[in-house]
Amino acid sequence: METIINPSKAQWSEILQRPTKTIDDIENTVTQIFDDVKRNGDKAVSKYTSLFDGVDLESSLVTSSEIQKAVESVPSELKQAIQLAKANIETFHAAQKTQNVDVETTKGVRCWQEKRAIQKIGLYIPGGTAPLFSTVLMLAVPAKIAGCTEIILCSPPNKNGQIANEILYAAQLCGVTKIYKVGGIQAIASLTFGTETIPQVYKIFGPGNQFVTVAKQLATKYGVAIDMPAGPSELLVFADDSANAAFVASDLLSQAEHGTDSQVILVTTSKAMASQVEDEVKKQLQVLPRKSVAEQSISNSKIVYLNSIAEALELINEYAPEHFIVCAKDEAFFIDGIINAGSVFIGNYTPESAGDYASGTNHTLPTNGFSKSYSGVNLDSFTKSITFQKISEEGIKNIGQSIELMAEAEGLQAHKNAVTIRLNTLKL
Amino acid sequence: METIINPSKAQWSEILQRPTKTIDDIENTVTQIFDDVKRNGDKAVSKYTSLFDGVDLESSLVTSSEIQKAVESVPSELKQAIQLAKANIETFHAAQKTQNVDVETTKGVRCWQEKRAIQKIGLYIPGGTAPLFSTVLMLAVPAKIAGCTEIILCSPPNKNGQIANEILYAAQLCGVTKIYKVGGIQAIASLTFGTETIPQVYKIFGPGNQFVTVAKQLATKYGVAIDMPAGPSELLVFADDSANAAFVASDLLSQAEHGTDSQVILVTTSKAMASQVEDEVKKQLQVLPRKSVAEQSISNSKIVYLNSIAEALELINEYAPEHFIVCAKDEAFFIDGIINAGSVFIGNYTPESAGDYASGTNHTLPTNGFSKSYSGVNLDSFTKSITFQKISEEGIKNIGQSIELMAEAEGLQAHKNAVTIRLNTLKL
Numbered sequence: 001m002e003t004i005i006n007p008s009k010a011q012w013s014e015i016l017q018r019p020t021k022t023i024d025d026i027e028n029t030v031t032q033i034f035d036d037v038k039r040n041g042d043k044a045v046s047k048y049t050s051l052f053d054g055v056d057l058e059s060s061l062v063t064s065s066e067i068q069k070a071v072e073s074v075p076s077e078l079k080q081a082i083q084l085a086k087a088n089i090e091t092f093h094a095a096q097k098t099q100n101v102d103v104e105t106t107k108g109v110r111c112w113q114e115k116r117a118i119q120k121i122g123l124y125i126p127g128g129t130a131p132l133f134s135t136v137l138m139l140a141v142p143a144k145i146a147g148c149t150e151i152i153l154c155s156p157p158n159k160n161g162q163i164a165n166e167i168l169y170a171a172q173l174c175g176v177t178k179i180y181k182v183g184g185i186q187a188i189a190s191l192t193f194g195t196e197t198i199p200q201v202y203k204i205f206g207p208g209n210q211f212v213t214v215a216k217q218l219a220t221k222y223g224v225a226i227d228m229p230a231g232p233s234e235l236l237v238f239a240d241d242s243a244n245a246a247f248v249a250s251d252l253l254s255q256a257e258h259g260t261d262s263q264v265i266l267v268t269t270s271k272a273m274a275s276q277v278e279d280e281v282k283k284q285l286q287v288l289p290r291k292s293v294a295e296q297s298i299s300n301s302k303i304v305y306l307n308s309i310a311e312a313l314e315l316i317n318e319y320a321p322e323h324f325i326v327c328a329k330d331e332a333f334f335i336d337g338i339i340n341a342g343s344v345f346i347g348n349y350t351p352e353s354a355g356d357y358a359s360g361t362n363h364t365l366p367t368n369g370f371s372k373s374y375s376g377v378n379l380d381s382f383t384k385s386i387t388f389q390k391i392s393e394e395g396i397k398n399i400g401q402s403i404e405l406m407a408e409a410e411g412l413q414a415h416k417n418a419v420t421i422r423l424n425t426l427k428l
Numbered sequence: 429m430e431t432i433i434n435p436s437k438a439q440w441s442e443i444l445q446r447p448t449k450t451i452d453d454i455e456n457t458v459t460q461i462f463d464d465v466k467r468n469g470d471k472a473v474s475k476y477t478s479l480f481d482g483v484d485l486e487s488s489l490v491t492s493s494e495i496q497k498a499v500e501s502v503p504s505e506l507k508q509a510i511q512l513a514k515a516n517i518e519t520f521h522a523a524q525k526t527q528n529v530d531v532e533t534t535k536g537v538r539c540w541q542e543k544r545a546i547q548k549i550g551l552y553i554p555g556g557t558a559p560l561f562s563t564v565l566m567l568a569v570p571a572k573i574a575g576c577t578e579i580i581l582c583s584p585p586n587k588n589g590q591i592a593n594e595i596l597y598a599a600q601l602c603g604v605t606k607i608y609k610v611g612g613i614q615a616i617a618s619l620t621f622g623t624e625t626i627p628q629v630y631k632i633f634g635p636g637n638q639f640v641t642v643a644k645q646l647a648t649k650y651g652v653a654i655d656m657p658a659g660p661s662e663l664l665v666f667a668d669d670s671a672n673a674a675f676v677a678s679d680l681l682s683q684a685e686h687g688t689d690s691q692v693i694l695v696t697t698s699k700a701m702a703s704q705v706e707d708e709v710k711k712q713l714q715v716l717p718r719k720s721v722a723e724q725s726i727s728n729s730k731i732v733y734l735n736s737i738a739e740a741l742e743l744i745n746e747y748a749p750e751h752f753i754v755c756a757k758d759e760a761f762f763i764d765g766i767i768n769a770g771s772v773f774i775g776n777y778t779p780e781s782a783g784d785y786a787s788g789t790n791h792t793l794p795t796n797g798f799s800k801s802y803s804g805v806n807l808d809s810f811t812k813s814i815t816f817q818k819i820s821e822e823g824i825k826n827i828g829q830s831i832e833l834m835a836e837a838e839g840l841q842a843h844k845n846a847v848t849i850r851l852n853t854l855k856l
Contacts, residue, residue: 354824
């Protein structure tokens, strides 16, 4: 890890630079596959499943007997762990329900706001060596609470034409409506246009590689909403002398194992802590099964020493981390002052892993500085708010003239007329 | 207006088809201007202002003396109308503030969610013959309530190098921080990258022509969020025998005058109402100053007669109108059953104009069927929610083993270690 002592503000943007990727060359591939799926539906999907996943499927729909078998195969200890996580995620997301907002803004003018569930949603769960079933919980649980009626899950099949048992178990536990063995660009294209087998949805959620990310971006051009733009996962830890260096090192490594492009930054006001963490990282790294991945992302990561917590907070808000761990004597200073972060983990016994799996918060979070403008996935991600208004005769008398004046000043006479014609009937 | 009696469901999608535009040929222009502004900043911006707006400006920043003069020029009657509208918009959007969500999901595991304002936002206000100052209110008022610290407004200058007085008045009234005379693609590019004069922002709001729409879409590629994708404005009215045909016609025409691509649909269960509205539209159309525009969009518009309100509601949810007016005996049926709409106007004295200007609801709404997945602009559009968690020693004992099991099953050993290392210290 590179240690940087008291960098000037002019250096910050360089220090905080994220790994960037060019996506321009991917875009052509994505556009071609979208066009093909739009035109040829299931036939195109099968072709790409055969090409990219190396398997020919009779049908992409997972059957109920496949789900049944998967449920039986998951060890009961793991099932209990998943159930505990689900219960906590449910508790936290159910608490996010809001009441209707209902106000009389002027006498006779009643305005209100209600949230309604997005009816049809798609969840994308990546495949690969490790089954990311925790993401199924993070997306399907709030979707169910929100009241989405169609929850469609797509995940690529392995060489045997199967989706991991843990993913199928989590999906049925959380009330996913339909599960399809389809991955990558062709999955996002299917959810965007619909095929003979796979239904079209209104919003697509979930992580994925850069192909999936570009495909989700393209989906928005066709009127499908997405949860948020995605980038490599990242963690920033602030630690002072009150932190435990071994714990901090374990957190940095848990982020570093995600991928070689993961970002890990330690900000500290203690030179002693900086060097202790560095030693601990070296020690703990040795025993990791994903050592080579973690080693590479750790070698790109940075320790930034700053003189004051005020300056530290400023730098952290400038970076806008996805995950932010605070182990500080004055933790309230950071809690009150943090403006740009996806999820904040406070104190020595709050590892990022807790939020990744089981504490109840969502792990689908804005990376790449997007926490400056985006929320992580939460209950509202699965709803949209609709406004309603009902105006009485008295109400239109109270605000009618203002509407007429404003509409006229904007040159919109028919907008004015819609009020005038009503006011005239009330003058009789 | 074309009247369609009891169409079969198979015909719905054709009837509800929106006017489409191809944007592919615009994309090249937008990309070029973005590249130029990114590289050459203010110099590029001046060039395009000269080219597209026909004016050479010394500086794009509106000075405080220009604002002062504009404020003095707006007639006091119009000022009062704008102030009344502002007060109602404030009341309704301030009521949308939510409390922090704070839960102990498991003993010792505290999770909470807080909303923080997006610090830097950009508002785009189109120019043209009519100054759309009402949109300034709709965007700047909630931004101010949310606590955004930099509220940057861009609007194209006229041939004299000026922005309309009403826009400047509304901007200063609502606490806009800085106003720039820059329009079109170059405005969106400036807000995306920042120039020597114009600050970079995190999220861009506001309507615009198709160039602005494509530019906003491109901005998202560079990490800037946008309010929502935009399309031509649209209105769907449901009216039965309890409606007033003249009022309904005035509402249809107020939508139709927006542009030749505006969409207007009347759904009814009364054949008498259908023909009365048609007659009224013809009559009222004659006296409109924007008659030629309204005439053309009315000629593309449709009246759909259906036998039952159940079928009507189904068709309306399928269409997902931006604006939805309900004048029905059983209005509760529609209020309870509407799932996809931007804003709903209920009863004979609630014209769409009220929500466009002064009732308090927002007029920046999802068009083009986007109300299936998007909300209109509301207070939350100017904030993002951050989750926080703090776990005690007892808390990590309660959920630690579940995290270990799940992390291991996902093949993420360092995620497990971050918990194990903590649990081990608690066993001593």
